[in-house]
């Protein structure tokens with residue numbers, strides 16, 4: 290087991306014609322969270338202008354035994370980051386440590402890392418047993434050779450194993466190395482509950498079973514670190530939820546440091562000890578799931594974590610505590626007073642989650658809206674409501690409240706659940722951030 294440390298990691302690919310940077314400039318300005326100047330200087334000095342920056346200034350420490358989730362929209366660089374850690378891509382700048390070792394220049398097989406890919410590929414002509422044993426045979430072979438000296442030569446052993454493999458179990462030749470492999474394969478198969486499948490070929494398995502075999506192959510090697518790149522993306526919703534909890538349970542049992550990539554925020558919230566949210570090749574925030582939900586560092590994280598996403602409205606601040614909009618005005622709780630005095634008269638972005646809006650009575654502090662869409666899911670009802678000249682808002686209401694399309698309603702905001710963001714930088718302004 291080991292800690293994984295990424296220190297100022299950069300990755301750029303050679304640019305194609307007319308392509309200079311992965312991030313459009315406007316978004317870049319909005320989302321760069323900390324001292325942009327340093328980042329830009331580093332980029333200028335270390336990269337050729339013709340290259341495309343895919344990852345920028347990635348700093349991340351994954352603790353020994355931790356389950357870290359990397360989450361972010363498609364194309365933000367999640368797979369590239371995993372491939373850098375695995376050694377499948379060369380880093381452009383920075384350092385990667387696995388345990389005590391700086392692995393920047395080490396080939397993949399010397400990094401003691403096992404990776405489960407987005408499109409896991411099992412060897413179609415090998416049984417489940419041999420698929421799991423495959424990587425193991427190569428590594429365990431060397432260990433076994435070191436341990437025992439009074440053994441037949443390797444070539445003879447291999448030949449005997451090969452010739453007798455298809456015979457009934459008692460007649461098969463098992464070398465020392467093969468005994469170790471066998472023990473390990475069976476242990477992993479038991480752990481993943483795939484023992485009855487060991488003699489099947491991949492084509493005889495369901496998607497979920499294949500997935501578990503792919504996991505088994507990674508687990509069998511008993512690596513220091515697991516890297517998993519959207520391993521559940523090919524499964525249907527029910528199986529995904531099941532396998533999700535199996536992976537979490539397994540990881541707790543094995544205690545292996547794990548970095549798990551997904552673009553699904555539910556997966557991220559339910560699996561990770563901590564989550565690193567990425568966008569445009571940069572880490573936006575690293576925090577435990579509920580901290581991300583409760584204290585998003587910027588507007589991107591606020592919108593990305595939570596479903597349906599947070600609603601945003603532009604409002605004007607009137608110190609000490611008033612928030613004004615053409616449709617409503619409300620007073621924030623007193624904790625905001627020290628920070629709001631710095632923003633008197635300024636326009637800020639107010640954020641409110643769908644679950645923190647509720648149907649209420651006409652009042653100056655409430656929002657008059659018209660219902661455009663009703664989605665009754667049974668346990669919850671989601672509304673899409675419109676305001677004059679503004680994008681629609683999403684609202685979550687209890688299922689027993691009957692709402693009709695076209696109905697005019699008033700919405701109240703839970704004042705202690707209001708977020709404010711600086712519209713220029715996108716950074717969160719918090720009551721405790723003065």
Ligand SMILES: Nc1ncnc2c1ncn2[C@@H]1O[C@H](COP(=O)(O)OP(=O)(O)OP(=O)(O)O)[C@@H](O)[C@H]1O
Nearest residue numbers: 302303311343362363364365366367368369370552
């Ligand atoms: N070998 C390559 N050469 C050039 N560009 C690449 C290469 N590999 C990836 N990219 C680019 O790097 C960016 C990040 O890709 P990456 O696969 O890491 O995204 P991702 O976050 O894993 O997305 P997804 O969720 O869709 O899997 C993309 O814009 C992609 O086009």
Ligand SMILES: [Mg+2]
Nearest residue numbers: 367368369407
């Ligand atoms: Mg990917």
